[in-house]
Amino acid sequence: MSIRIGITGGIGSGKSMVSRLLSMMGIPMYISDIEARRLTLTDPDIRRELTALIGNDIYTGSLLNKELLATYMFGNPTHLQTVNGIIHPRVRNDFRQWAEQQQKRCPLVGMESAILIESGFAGEVDAIIMVYAPEEVRITRAMQRDGASRAEIERRICSQMNDEEKRRHAQYVVYNDGETALIPQVLQLIDTLSQNISYLCPPNK
Numbered sequence: 545m546s547i548r549i550g551i552t553g554g555i556g557s558g559k560s561m562v563s564r565l566l567s568m569m570g571i572p573m574y575i576s577d578i579e580a581r582r583l584t585l586t587d588p589d590i591r592r593e594l595t596a597l598i599g600n601d602i603y604t605g606s607l608l609n610k611e612l613l614a615t616y617m618f619g620n621p622t623h624l625q626t627v628n629g630i631i632h633p634r635v636r637n638d639f640r641q642w643a644e645q646q647q648k649r650c651p652l653v654g655m656e657s658a659i660l661i662e663s664g665f666a667g668e669v670d671a672i673i674m675v676y677a678p679e680e681v682r683i684t685r686a687m688q689r690d691g692a693s694r695a696e697i698e699r700r701i702c703s704q705m706n707d708e709e710k711r712r713h714a715q716y717v718v719y720n721d722g723e724t725a726l727i728p729q730v731l732q733l734i735d736t737l738s739q740n741i742s743y744l745c746p747p748n749k
Contacts, residue, residue, distance in 0.1 A: 546647040547737055548668065552660035553675035554707060555700050556682030556689070558720035562675050563656040565730050572646040576657040576665065579642075580635050584608055593630045632663050639668060652738055661713050662705055671737060674714035676707060677721050 551566075551573075553559035560575075567573045584590055585608055594602050598616050602609050617624045639655055646653045657665050666672055677685070679701065686697045711717060716736075718729050 546651045546653070548643055548670050549652070549654040549737060550660045550666060550669035550672045551654055551656040551675065552658060552672060552710060552714070553677075553720075554682060554704050554710070555658070555697065556684075556686035557675045557677045558685070558726075559656055559658070559675040561720065561726070562673070562718055562730060563654065565727065566654055566734075569730075569734065570650070571734070572650055572653045574639050574642055574653070574655045576635055576639070576655060576660075576663075579638060580631055581608075583634050583638060584631060587634050590630055590634055594627070597626065597630070628663065632665075635663075636665060636668060639665070643668075652734070658704065661710065666713065671716065672714045673716045673718055673733065674707075674710050675718050675720050676711070677719075679707075681721055 551559050551563050553562075563573045563575065584594070585606060591603060594613070598612065602612055613627070617627050643653050643655075655665060655669060657663065660666055660669075660672065682701070683694060683697050686692065686700070687694060690697070716733055718726070718733065720726055
């Protein structure tokens with residue numbers, strides 16, 4: 545029996561760190577942000593629909609006009625939903641195909657997504673793991689990482705589902721507060737999820 549896990553958490557929570565640890569332990573990880581960017585550039589249906597929606601300036605050759613897309617998406621909540629409605633179904637299908645291939649060699653695979661629940665991707669996984677850190681810790685991390693102002697990070701936090709709501713959807717919580725050891729939690733999580741299957745997958749040949 546194969547298991548698909550979803551890793552989520554707010555900005556600065558450290559979900560990417562947890563994903564990297566899982567990947568280092570041999571678990572294939574699908575990073576939805578990276579794959580969404582790839583598909584936005586390469587999927588002909590996304591390209592056609594975004595062009596019809598926003599105009600020809602949304603692409604310049606093989607490049608996406610990210611500033612124009614961001615201006616359109618965040619200028620109106622309805623616009624954001626429309627763009628997500630174009631991209632998210634393709635990401636979902638891509639993940640399904642990817643997971644099917646990966647699970648031929650490894651019975652445990654994962655998806656990382658900041659908006660796992662909001663995007664509807666939660667239905668693609670068997671268990672949701674929320675990476676949690678106190679808000680002040682998250683703000684400090686994100687400011688240092690992105691070189692952004694406190695106000696900008698707080699605005700991003702307000703635009704995401706709050707932690708308490710995420711916790712209600714999650715089956716497991718990993719604490720990444722800078723004080724609780726992270727690796728033992730991840731190992732225990734894998735052991736709990738995998739039960740009688742090995743969490744270390746054979747290397748790619």
